[in-house]
Amino acid sequence: MTESVHDTPSAIAGSQSCVGRGGGVALDLVGVTKSYGDVHALRGVDLRIPPGRITALLGENGAGKTTLMSLVAGLQRPDAGRIAVTGHDVADAPGAARRALGFAPQELGVYPTLTVRQNLMFCAELAGLRRGAARDRTAETAEPLALTELLDRRAGELSGGQQRRLHVAMALVHRPAVLLLDEATAGVDVRTRTALLDLVRGLAADGVAVCYSTHYLAEVESLDAHVAVLDGGRVIAHDTLSALVDRHARGALELTFHGPVPEDLDLPWPTRPTEDGLRVLADRPHEAAARLLELLGPTSALSGLRVVRPDLEAVFLELTGRRYRDEGSPADA
Amino acid sequence: MRESLPRSVLRVAALVRHDLRLHRADLTPLVTMTVMPLLIMAFVRPLYLSSLSTRYGTPPDGVPFTGAELAVPGVAVIFSFFLAADVGYGVFREHGWRTWDRLRTGPARPFEVLAGRAVVPLLVLLVQLTLLFTVGGLLFGLRVRGSYAAIAAVGVCLALCLVAFGFVLVALCRTVMQLNVFSNVAALLFAGLGGTLAPVEQLPGWVQALAHVTPTYWAMRGFTGAVLDGDGLGGAVLPCLVLLAIAAVLTVAGLNRFRFDDRKVSWS
Ligand SMILES: Nc1ncnc2c1ncn2[C@@H]1O[C@H](COP(=O)(O)OP(=O)(O)OP(=O)(O)O)[C@@H](O)[C@H]1O
Ligand SMILES: [Mg+2]
Numbered sequence: 001m002t003e004s005v006h007d008t009p010s011a012i013a014g015s016q017s018c019v020g021r022g023g024g025v026a027l028d029l030v031g032v033t034k035s036y037g038d039v040h041a042l043r044g045v046d047l048r049i050p051p052g053r054i055t056a057l058l059g060e061n062g063a064g065k066t067t068l069m070s071l072v073a074g075l076q077r078p079d080a081g082r083i084a085v086t087g088h089d090v091a092d093a094p095g096a097a098r099r100a101l102g103f104a105p106q107e108l109g110v111y112p113t114l115t116v117r118q119n120l121m122f123c124a125e126l127a128g129l130r131r132g133a134a135r136d137r138t139a140e141t142a143e144p145l146a147l148t149e150l151l152d153r154r155a156g157e158l159s160g161g162q163q164r165r166l167h168v169a170m171a172l173v174h175r176p177a178v179l180l181l182d183e184a185t186a187g188v189d190v191r192t193r194t195a196l197l198d199l200v201r202g203l204a205a206d207g208v209a210v211c212y213s214t215h216y217l218a219e220v221e222s223l224d225a226h227v228a229v230l231d232g233g234r235v236i237a238h239d240t241l242s243a244l245v246d247r248h249a250r251g252a253l254e255l256t257f258h259g260p261v262p263e264d265l266d267l268p269w270p271t272r273p274t275e276d277g278l279r280v281l282a283d284r285p286h287e288a289a290a291r292l293l294e295l296l297g298p299t300s301a302l303s304g305l306r307v308v309r310p311d312l313e314a315v316f317l318e319l320t321g322r323r324y325r326d327e328g329s330p331a332d333a
Numbered sequence: 334m335r336e337s338l339p340r341s342v343l344r345v346a347a348l349v350r351h352d353l354r355l356h357r358a359d360l361t362p363l364v365t366m367t368v369m370p371l372l373i374m375a376f377v378r379p380l381y382l383s384s385l386s387t388r389y390g391t392p393p394d395g396v397p398f399t400g401a402e403l404a405v406p407g408v409a410v411i412f413s414f415f416l417a418a419d420v421g422y423g424v425f426r427e428h429g430w431r432t433w434d435r436l437r438t439g440p441a442r443p444f445e446v447l448a449g450r451a452v453v454p455l456l457v458l459l460v461q462l463t464l465l466f467t468v469g470g471l472l473f474g475l476r477v478r479g480s481y482a483a484i485a486a487v488g489v490c491l492a493l494c495l496v497a498f499g500f501v502l503v504a505l506c507r508t509v510m511q512l513n514v515f516s517n518v519a520a521l522l523f524a525g526l527g528g529t530l531a532p533v534e535q536l537p538g539w540v541q542a543l544a545h546v547t548p549t550y551w552a553m554r555g556f557t558g559a560v561l562d563g564d565g566l567g568g569a570v571l572p573c574l575v576l577l578a579i580a581a582v583l584t585v586a587g588l589n590r591f592r593f594d595d596r597k598v599s600w601s
Pocket of ligand 1: 067
């Protein structure tokens with residue numbers, strides 16, 4: 001990953017397609033803007049993903065994650081800006097861009113009357129694989145997603161999580177250079193989630209650029225991905241997870257009390273009132289917690305104490321002023 | 334970088350095989366649209382027989398009419414129209430399954446997706462017409478006085494017309510109910526206009542004028558030319574050319590109107 005290459009804007013200038021044109025950039029968005037009537041879904045989004053990198057797209061419902069992916073996939077056209085997939089401009093060379101792309105949309109799309117094998121074979125053959133090669137590829141793709149046992153079952157008879165695995169596998173079977181996964185782990189069990197995350201890590205290690213949207217902050221932390229935080233159609237932060245945490249996240253203690261917050265509290269850390277108590281900002285929250293309990297003594301009106309580690313949730317809170325809730329139900333602004 | 338033709342052909346072939354599998358999962362429409370018309374041929378053959386006698390008097394070759402001379406091609410043409418919407422249902426089905434957007438973002442080009450979607454509906458129509466003519470012919474004593482090749486040629490051209498018509502329908506319809514209604518109404522309307530229900534000469538003058546631009550009229554003219562008038566392949570040239578011209582116009586119109594990003598829903 002040679003960062004210096006990414007700084008040349010020529011990376012997406014190449015509308016004459018030829019593989020490798022993109023230099024070190026597998027997916028490149030510059031100034032991408034999209035509105036639906038009055039709704040500004042994306043406002044000047046810049047995003048670059050080099051080969052082998054996982055970039056997690058994070059943002060509340062309506063932040064613009066799906067819009068971004070459907071623009072990359074060519075389902076819609078941006079109002080302004082340029083998008084290139086492995087150097088192929090999505091507007092000028094849509095065919096070449098699509099062939100480099102694998103996309104698992106947010107909503108399930110499988111052929112219910114066909115078997116898992118037929119679903120995968122179709123995708124492989126559509127990508128130009130001959131029958132034998134397609135059969136091998138189908139088996140290879142099914143394996144890590146635990147679909148091997150299900151290959152001869154009809155897709156319509158699978159459980160939701162099993163269908164989700166097939167849905168993702170269909171985006172992978174042709175080994176795309178760029179993979180877009182829109183909430184690939186929505187509604188799956190822990191084992192499936194682990195399998196999916198392992199798979200994504202493996203693909204990235206093989207050089208696939210992955211754009212991964214999710215509402216589960218823990219997933220992003222476990223992928224150790226780059227993070228792009230989308231808020232109201234803008235990328236408000238984009239960096240490695242650790243850099244974001246270092247820069248934006250402060251640890252904190254969240255206190256609640258029986259009754260109102262005592263007025264005579266005199267703590268050696270900055271504090272902020274919250275809806276139901278007090279937020280104590282402390283860089284090392286665990287140490288601060290011990291001291292705080294000591295300071296308050298056993299007779300205080302303290303009813304609850306929560307340690308907020310400096311993590312992605314804290315980053316989100318710091319950047320947007322809102323708490324990020326899992327399962328995509330954002331806190332009210 | 335232009336893509337080589339073979340890759341394009343491979344993708345269309347993959348789409349066709351895929352569509353075959355999807356059709357195989359539900360053969361009921363094809364079976365129904367083949368069995369039902371055979372039954373109906375049995376009901377209507379006496380009617381067609383009396384109509385034949387009034388129109389032709391005695392048969393030119395002395396062999397008595399059976400009624401199948403009109404019943405088989407007439408009912409076949411009517412029921413082939415009921416399968417014209419097949420190509421449209423294929424598109425709606427993909428929308429319902431949310432696989433249409435997958436196709437759009439996949440490696441196939443738009444043109445290939447459409448081409449791949451046209452082949453199986455065309456085959457379905459050819460199978461239906463073949464079964465109706467052979468089984469119906471055997472059951473009801475169809476005597477072909479002219480060329481079998483002429484019948485086959487007209488059948489292929491009619492099927493092409495119907496697939497093109499199906500494309501126009503799906504390009505125009507937003508909901509599957511619209512497709513259903515338009516295709517059924519069109520089938521009955523064209524059946525009447527084309528002379529499959531009553532001889533065109535007995536229709537009002539302005540309707541007769543309209544009849545000459547319907548594929549049903551030209552299909553009936555081609556079929557009956559071979560069956561009744563003993564036409565050879567040469568007699569099928571004009572009906573075939575007109576049918577192909579209609580197919581071409583419909584294809585252009587359909588392609589012109591078809592939008593890959595149109596929203597297609599089952600219900601509004
Ligand atoms: N087809 C559409 N027509 C009108 N508005 C749309 C359309 N698609 C998206 N929007 C709007 O654009 C904004 C971004 O939507 P988008 O689906 O990209 O959000 P998201 O980040 O994927 O949200 P979620 O987490 O709920 O999936 C929202 O305000 C949404 O209402
Ligand atoms: Mg979304």
